[in-house]
Structure formats: C-alpha cells, structure tokens
Amino acid sequence: MFINRSVITTVAHQSQKSWQDLQTLAAELTLGNRILLRLLICTASFVVGVGYGDRQEFPISLEPLSTAKANAGDGLQLVNLATRLEFALTTPAAITNSEPEWSAELPPESPEPTPEEPTEAVPEPTPEPEPTPEPVPEPVSIRIRAVGDIVPGTNYPNNHLHPDPRQLFAAVQPFLEGGDILFGNFESTMTRSNAAAKDVRRPNVFAFRNPPEYAQLLKQMGFDVLSVANNHAYDFGRQGFIDTVANIEAAGMTAVGVKDQVAYTEVKGVRIGWIGFSTSPNQNSILALGSAASLVKQAEANADIVVVSFHGGAEGTGAAHTRNQTEYFFGENRGNLVEFSRQMVAAGADLVLGHGPHIPRALEIYQGRLIAYSLGNFVGYRTLSTRGALAYSLVLEAELDDQGNFQRGQIYPVLIERSGIPQRSTRSESIALMRRLTATDFPATPLVITPDGRLQLPAPANP
C-alpha cells in the first residue's frame, strides 16, 4: 500500500481545485487504494465536521463537483470522496484546523515507496523502507477576516442604542470567529464629548456617537483591528477622534487610519502594517496618490504584509459598479478606487479592504493581491439604511501567504435585517451580487468565486 499522508494532502489540495485535476489523480490510483482513501477521508471529514455545530446551516453548495460527476467516468470514486472531503474542508472548522486536526486520525506515516509501481488492486507489503516523498512543508498563512461599516447604534442626539448591544453581533458570531485577525470599519465615535461637528438638524446629516464601553464590546466580539478613517470619525471633532482611537487601543485593539501613521500588528510571527485612507482632509487621503504610495512603501519596509483600508467611492444601490474613473457623490470627489487600489498594490500593499459605498462591490486580483472594492454595511443599528441591496453584507476571509500573496478566501454571506442587525444569510444574496459585479467590472481578473462563496485562483495551466 502506498497511501500515506502526502497522498491525502495532495488530494486535499486537488479537491479545492477542479474535478479535472481529480480525475487525473484518480487515474493514478488503483481501485484498492481508492477505496482505502475513501475510508480514510470519510473518517477525516467526520472528525472535522463534528467540530462545527452549525454545519447544516452553512450554505455549502457542491454544485461544481456534482455536475462534474456526470462526466467523471473512471474518476467517479475519487470525485465522490473528494466531494465529501471538500465539504469538510470548506467548513470554518476545517479551514481553521486544516491538516493537523484530522491527520491525527490517519495511520502513522511510514516510510513507503512512492505511488508509481503498483498497478493492481492487490496491496503489496513494502519490501524496504525507501525515503518517503518530501513532507509537505506547512507554510505560514494568515487568514484575515474583514467586515464593512459598523455603526452599533448612536446616543446622539437621542438614544438609539440597543438595550443589549451584544445582540448586534450574536447571529453572525460564527462568521467572526476562525480567522487570525478580524478587521472592521468602525463608522462612529466612542467619546463622551457633546461637541458635535455636524449640524444634525439638517436633513440627512448625522453625528454618530457610542459610549467608550463599546470598545470592550467590539473586542469581546472578536475584533482586532478597527478602521477609524471614514466620514464619521470626526463627527465629534478632533477630541472625539482622539477619544475613539484611545478607547480602541485601551481595549486591546488596533486603530487604523491616524494620519501619516502605519499601525503594526503581529500574528504567527508575521508582522502586518495597516494604513487607513479616506476622502477626509483630516486623514490619509485616497486622492493624494503620491503620499499614499510613500506611506505604503514605509509600511512595506517595516512589515511582512501591508493591508490598506480605504473609505471611498460613491454610495448606494446606484453605485454598485466599480470603474476606473473618479467617483463623485453629491458633487464630492470620492476618488478613483481602481487607480488608487492598484497603485497601492504596486507600491507594496498586499490586501486592499474597501468600504464606503454601503453595498458590496467586485473583487479583483491585481499582481497576485486581493482588492475588495467594498465590503458594504455590516452593523447599522437604527442608523444605516437596509433598503434593497444595502442589506447585502458579508464577512470576507482572505488567506495570504507570509509574503502577502493571495491564496484563497471565502465570502460568508450576511443579510442585514431592517433594524440594522446582521444575520447569516440562507440565500447568499451578497455572493451572487459579488459574483455578478466581479464578472462585469473585472472580467479578466484571475479569481474564481464559486456559488457557495469560495474564492479561488485558477489552477495553473502546467501543474
């Protein structure tokens, strides 16, 4: 028998690519080994699956592999088991734990010949211990989860806070757990200042304010990094902004978006530099490409991975498309998001997390880096509109290698209920929207978004 962990690992990788790859792989396996592999992987997917209690609620579609089955022919057996494996691997628990969790259930790795010579189903005892194939090195990867605009109610001018604010995040908690870092755009202030910088008596003018204790709440909900570069950060002037940043830091989180500053975090020994941009003159501007790029270069020199967050673009359901041109909203220049994002990547940014349009937008892979043009709303309790597609939301996961190259990702679909509280979506509206927008706005981008929200790079032409 030649099945050992490296073969399983290969299958695991293949199962996330395409069924053609699986067929190729299946052709190299004998029937006996296919059956044995199936048994092992069934065990593995069971072990992984039971670790995640919400699996049934999880909107996993097996559509690509099921349609492939009809044509699978000789590879049917392997496609079947790989389907099971893929199901297991795409649950958050599996993504979190990857190999070590279930490989414990596998037979111990033993030195065995390479899977070339046996062509019959009869498993042969191994004659002598040959050197096994190189153990697949466990590369460091960083899984960043990110959400868009968070306005957890406001207490200005009147009290619009939730009586139990933990409920604002309760339904989507499983989506917030499981990454290495959780990022969100905090689109309010945390201050006790009463000096609103906006005249809220005017129509459609809002000054958002939360008590400082909300920093602890966000920390408890799992947030590590919060953007404070947006058009509400200065709702209570400079003092409100300073208070907000201080409260975020005091709660043990990192605030991103102080002008001319790079914030650094470290996870798994990988140093990440964060920079926040907006269209506000008080903050790093997405309109000043030269100084933005030099800030990115400064971060690049001091970190392994650079993440750029921006708040820009036109707003609303009429602003879902991303074009390589300057966007205006009520006459205000809200930036050319494509030009900005691509130039930041060219300057060294590894991940671009956009927000501001209040609706999810397209994704793009540029120079091997992921750009999310808008993450949409996330929490807008009694503050943000949830009309139509403004209610479509998501938790984005981007898995990067330790150099920042995009590896794979996931869209966890969220639907925001009328009061502005996010719920896990059962109909995956935001995935469908982002698939459509990516196809129309960036038709050539090398990114596959599956109907169940997985983000994959196309398999290389020459494996």
Ligand SMILES: [Zn+2]
């Ligand atoms: Zn905004």
